[in-house]
């Protein structure tokens with residue numbers, strides 16, 4: 001891995017669940033495995049919980065990047081920590097005591113992230129940014145795979161990058177939703193380093209798509225581009 005590299009995180013949500021083991025093998029060269037938890041309340045969809053995460057952990061050696069799209073995340077964060085999450089990200093819009101939740105995640109030895117919906121301003125993170133390992137900038141409104149990238153997120157990523165520089169911190173900046181090789185260069189240039197992709201990875205040759213997104217992302221690391 002390069003010093004300041006791009007991480008590709010396939011979203012399991014778009015995998016074919018009738019053959020999940022093969023799907024996990026097909027993305028084994030990625031960097032993180034993105035696991036989208038939806039509760040039918042914070043977002044209008046249901047996905048999967050900690051028991052499937054436990055199975056996935058047995059079948060994949062990638063770090064498990066758990067994205068909790070749930071109301072009251074304080075209730076279910078411990079379930080996913082116990083199930084083996086390596087990174088736990090909860091939504092700013094869903095929590096009431098962010099610092100407590102971040103400490104709970106850290107105390108369990110995992111990395112902590114906060115996700116922001118497209119309409120939630122970066123400034124919300126001012127007080128908690130220094131404690132975070134990851135900031136997830138949602139580039140679609142969460143709930144479903146296969147949506148179009150929200151264009152205003154480019155500016156938001158640059159604002160977040162500037163805020164991190166101001167604070168002297170380097171959390172992983174992750175983007176999620178509508179990401180593919182076509183926009184990977186630009187989001188990396190804006191400061192993103194972890195690229196979540198579901199539809200674009202699982203719709204054709206998985207390994208080729210992981211590679212294509214990583215290569216396009218790395219182009220964004222080049223100063224001259």
Ligand code: DX5
Nearest residue numbers: 142143145146177178198199
């Ligand atoms: C959206 C989820 C995403 C989603 C990404 O609610 O958080 O992880 O699966 O899917 P694509 O890449 O299809 O937009």
Ligand code: ZN
Nearest residue numbers: 036067176196
């Ligand atoms: Zn996600």
